[in-house]
Amino acid sequence: xxxxxxxxxxxxxxxxxxxxxxxxxxxxxxxxxxxxxxxxxxxxxxxxxxxxxxxxxxxxxxxxxxxxxxxxxxxxxxxxxxxxxxxxxxxxxxxxxxxxxxxxxxxxxxxxxxxxxxxxxxxxxxxxxxxxxxxxxxxxxxxxxxxxxxxxxxxxxxxxxxxxxxxxxxxxxxxxxxxxxxxxxxxxxxxxxxxxxxxxxxxxxxxxxxxxxxxxxxxxxxxxxxxxxxxxxxxxxxxxxxxxxxxxxxxxxxxxxxxxxxxxxxxxxxxxxxxxxxxxxxxxxxxxxxxxxxxxxxxxxxxxxxxxxxxxxxxxxxxxxxxxxxxxxxxxxxxxxxxxxxxxxxxxxxxxxxxxxxxxxxxxxxxxxxxxxxxxxxxxxxxxxxxxxxxxxxxxxxxxxxxxxxxxxxxxxxxxxxxxxxxxxxxxxxxxxxxxxxxxxxxxxxxxxxxxxxxxxxxxxxxxxxxxxxxxxxxxxxxxxxxxxxxxxxxxxxxxxxxxxxxxxxxxxxx
Numbered sequence: 441x442x443x444x445x446x447x448x449x450x451x452x453x454x455x456x457x458x459x460x461x462x463x464x465x466x467x468x469x470x471x472x473x474x475x476x477x478x479x480x481x482x483x484x485x486x487x488x489x490x491x492x493x494x495x496x497x498x499x500x501x502x503x504x505x506x507x508x509x510x511x512x513x514x515x516x517x518x519x520x521x522x523x524x525x526x527x528x529x530x531x532x533x534x535x536x537x538x539x540x541x542x543x544x545x546x547x548x549x550x551x552x553x554x555x556x557x558x559x560x561x562x563x564x565x566x567x568x569x570x571x572x573x574x575x576x577x578x579x580x581x582x583x584x585x586x587x588x589x590x591x592x593x594x595x596x597x598x599x600x601x602x603x604x605x606x607x608x609x610x611x612x613x614x615x616x617x618x619x620x621x622x623x624x625x626x627x628x629x630x631x632x633x634x635x636x637x638x639x640x641x642x643x644x645x646x647x648x649x650x651x652x653x654x655x656x657x658x659x660x661x662x663x664x665x666x667x668x669x670x671x672x673x674x675x676x677x678x679x680x681x682x683x684x685x686x687x688x689x690x691x692x693x694x695x696x697x698x699x700x701x702x703x704x705x706x707x708x709x710x711x712x713x714x715x716x717x718x719x720x721x722x723x724x725x726x727x728x729x730x731x732x733x734x735x736x737x738x739x740x741x742x743x744x745x746x747x748x749x750x751x752x753x754x755x756x757x758x759x760x761x762x763x764x765x766x767x768x769x770x771x772x773x774x775x776x777x778x779x780x781x782x783x784x785x786x787x788x789x790x791x792x793x794x795x796x797x798x799x800x801x802x803x804x805x806x807x808x809x810x811x812x813x814x815x816x817x818x819x820x821x822x823x824x825x826x827x828x829x830x831x832x833x834x835x836x837x838x839x840x841x842x843x844x845x846x847x848x849x850x851x852x853x854x855x856x857x858x859x860x861x862x863x864x865x866x867x868x869x870x871x872x873x874x875x876x877x878x879x880x881x882x883x884x885x886x887x888x889x890x891x892x893x894x895x896x897x898x899x900x901x902x903x904x905x906x907x908x909x910x911x912x913x914x915x916x917x918x919x920x921x922x923x924x925x926x927x928x929x930x931x932x933x934x935x936x937x938x939x940x941x942x943x944x945x946x947x948x949x950x951x
Contacts, residue, residue: 442633443539443631444648444649447541448630449630449814451492451506452503456490459489460488462492466493466511473526476491476536477561477563478584479554479555483578491551492504493550494511494548506942510548511546513547516540529564530561530563531574536553538550557606603803603804605806605807609661609676612663614661617665618669625708646665663676667760672705681765682702683765684702685768685769687771690772690773711751714751715747724740725738725739726738726740739835739858739860741857746855749824749828749831751768752812752824756809758779774857776852782847782849782850782851783848789844816922825840828853828855837857837858891914891920899934903946904945907922934946934948
């Protein structure tokens with residue numbers, strides 16, 4: 441069974457949090473099933489995890505040691521047979537997914553443990569023993585421990601709490617799933633399932649991706665399947681859309697002068713269409729020449745990365761059972777993004793007003809977050825707000841502010857325009873055509889080319905340069921660098937030689 445994620449991303453812990461990946465040098469079912477149980481319980485609502493057998497890890501960094509140890513080929517069938525019996529010892533019954541992957545010329549066994557829908561789960565302390573006491577296990581950092589006291593009480597309360605995106609929906613049919621959207625996703629994340637999409641029934645692919653729920657006689661697709669892979673998810677979740685309203689003179693000054701734009705589609709499509717519109721119609725770079733200085737002062741009215749983070753987080757954390765769209769209002773002095781409902785009540789009002797970091801242990805759409813992380817659209821770990829503030833600061837823009845109502849019904853993100861732009865807004869005519877304000881420069885394409893050239897220069901200077909080092913040098917987030925690198929690889933401009941850790945880059949042909 442192929443994984444819905446690239447094995448190298450798991451080994452390098454690039455798109456998955458460290459506490460969601462556990463390496464096991466050898467097959468030790470007693471210890472391994474503690475982790476299987478803990479991932480299934482998913483007390484922090486992170487989306488379960490992965491146990492990778494045949495891989496040793498560095499005690500200091502926690503990363504996989506390459507080349508991997510591997511699992512002897514002749515033992516794999518026996519392990520898989522034993523797992524059938526061990527799965528039956530989990531209470532209630534739980535069956536993790538397994539996949540045999542080839543890494544460094546050897547075989548490793550990946551045990552994928554999605555968050556279970558029948559939490560809490562318990563398992564014998566030693567699944568190989570006939571008389572062994574059962575315990576509930578949870579993750580604590582990168583370890584699996586026995587749940588006790590308040591932790592056990594909290595775990596037991598999860599029995600009635602299933603995130604909306606993981607619930608089964610009897611109205612979603614196989615015919616509603618777009619094979620094109622599904623294939624685009626699988627190709628983007630580097631999953632081997634992309635090669636099986638046209639040779640296996642669609643139901644089998646979706647089953648392997650853990651997108652079905654319910655008993656055999658009544659299997660239902662999860663809500664997240666429609667959120668990610670349906671062209672018209674608004675059929676099931678009304679107002680799954682983004683509405684943009686532009687007030688060139690300001691909403692208070694002239695409320696009748698405005699332009700509207702609305703986007704519908706899957707969540708990745710909504711992100712793409714929204715950001716394409718903002719990049720093309722709203723964002724511009726301001727160039728100020730300074731007397732006696734060779735280089736001009738350059739800044740954007742809004743940094744792209746900050747806006748993307750805000751848009752993605754609004755779609756990630758919104759409640760899809762509410763009939764309210766994500767609303768983006770653009771005025772001369774700033775952009776506001778409104779979604780419903782507000783932050784979880786576990787986040788103090790003081791933290792929202794401070795606007796530094798909003799940490800929540802409960803996610804409305806934890807599985808949707810997993811998909812978005814694998815697409816490099818979000819990093820999770822409550823990094824959204826810090827990323828927005830960081831990118832605004834690097835651009836020289838004022839800090840973003842965050843607002844919610846006392847009853848947490850709405851969440852509003854206010855992103856102010858750069859003060860050097862003098863409240864100049866791109867003018868839009870009736871057809872939505874852009875008129876650039878005098879004295880500014882529309883240079884999105886030029887900026888992209890500049891970033892690409894800088895990446896090539898960095899690779900030429902140091903073939904072992906890391907993605908994070910490139911991001912620091914360019915002043916952009918790591919996900920943006922990853923997108924540039926992927927495009928260069930697809931164009932045959934650069935290639936990776938060796939593993940991510942210990943390998944190096946090569947420039948094949950300059951564009």
